[in-house]
Amino acid sequence: SLPLSPKPPTLQFSMATLSEAALVAASPKLLFRQLFEKESSTYTYLLADVGHPDKPALLVDPVDSTVERDLKLVKELGLKLTYALNTHCHADHVTGTGLIKGKVPGVKSVISKASTAKADLHVEAGDKIFFGNLFLEVRATPGHTVGCVTYVTGDGPDQPQPRMAFTGDTLLIRGCGRTDFQGGSSQQLYKSVHSQIFTLPKDTFIYPAHDYKGFTVSTVREEIQFNPRLTKDEQTFQGIMENLNLPYPKKMDIAVPANVVCGLQDLVNNV
Numbered sequence: 001s002l003p004l005s006p007k008p009p010t011l012q013f014s015m016a017t018l019s020e021a022a023l024v025a026a027s028p029k030l031l032f033r034q035l036f037e038k039e040s041s042t043y044t045y046l047l048a049d050v051g052h053p054d055k056p057a058l059l060v061d062p063v064d065s066t067v068e069r070d071l072k073l074v075k076e077l078g079l080k081l082t083y084a085l086n087t088h089c090h091a092d093h094v095t096g097t098g099l100i101k102g103k104v105p106g107v108k109s110v111i112s113k114a115s116t117a118k119a120d121l122h123v124e125a126g127d128k129i130f131f132g133n134l135f136l137e138v139r140a141t142p143g144h145t146v147g148c149v150t151y152v153t154g155d156g157p158d159q160p161q162p163r164m165a166f167t168g169d170t171l172l173i174r175g176c177g178r179t180d181f182q183g184g185s186s187q188q189l190y191k192s193v194h195s196q197i198f199t200l201p202k203d204t205f206i207y208p209a210h211d212y213k214g215f216t217v218s219t220v221r222e223e224i225q226f227n228p229r230l231t232k233d234e235q236t237f238q239g240i241m242e243n244l245n246l247p248y249p250k251k252m253d254i255a256v257p258a259n260v261v262c263g264l265q266d267l268v269n270n271v
């Protein structure tokens with residue numbers, strides 16, 4: 001008789017084989033897009049409740065130079081943009097929130113109260129920003145700037161699972177925001193990340209405002225394990241932050257004054 005040929009291996013994919021961060025947040029209602037602005041390596045996020053008849057949407061951290069692209073996408077997808085949010089007063093690029101307000105009547109700009117920047121809505125820890133039946137919860141995460149917040153998708157039966165945290169510059173993938181200007185404090189940043197982000201469920205997705213190495217998404221579990229700065233004890237972390245020796249952002253002198261007035265330095269009355 002013929003020798004039995006070995007059975008070809010069957011292909012098996014399990015949750016354990018795939019990187020957790022490669023999975024997309026599961027919600028039949030949430031439309032989610034991650035958009036990139038190359039010059040400042042900034043991520044803008046579009047979220048919408050497509051289970052709601054109006055398809056209300058919001059943008060997190062839009063950039064002035066990519067507003068046209070973002071609004072074209074919003075239109076193509078038939079969404080109704082209701083909010084344009086900033087995680088903080090950015091120092092490296094001009095926010096797109098002011099421009100968006102001028103182009104889409106009714107959109108409200110949002111930033112933290114602690115930022116002292118102009119906006120239609122000033123949020124604080126614990127506030128909820130609803131778009132349709134979905135919402136973002138506000139967590140105060142000062143340290144990169146005094147007014148930094150992290151927006152986290154809601155905790156509830158109809159909200160996206162796993163949760164998603166839009167961390168701005170507080171927590172970057174395998175990094176974190178610098179703490180050497182705009183009221184920055186490495187002590188505060190360490191506390192913010194450990195108390196407000198690392199305490200979220202481990203499968204929570206981390207979506208930062210920047211990435212300089214080509215990463216797109218991480219999870220709380222991954223950052224607790226692999227973040228080269230925030231896995232250290234607080235004293236070592238402070239030493240790391242004091243010795244980053246990063247040059248100031250090239251656009252800082254333009255960006256900060258513009259962003260305190262919603263990105264519209266010359267049109268203060270329109271904010």
Ligand SMILES: N[C@@H](CCC(=O)N[C@@H](CSS)C(=O)NCC(=O)O)C(=O)O
Nearest residue numbers: 091092169175176177178246248249250
């Ligand atoms: N080269 C860029 C600015 C790069 C930079 O400083 N990034 C900030 C966030 S934007 S204020 C940061 O916190 N970086 C942390 C890090 O470890 O890189 C430019 O000129 O715009």
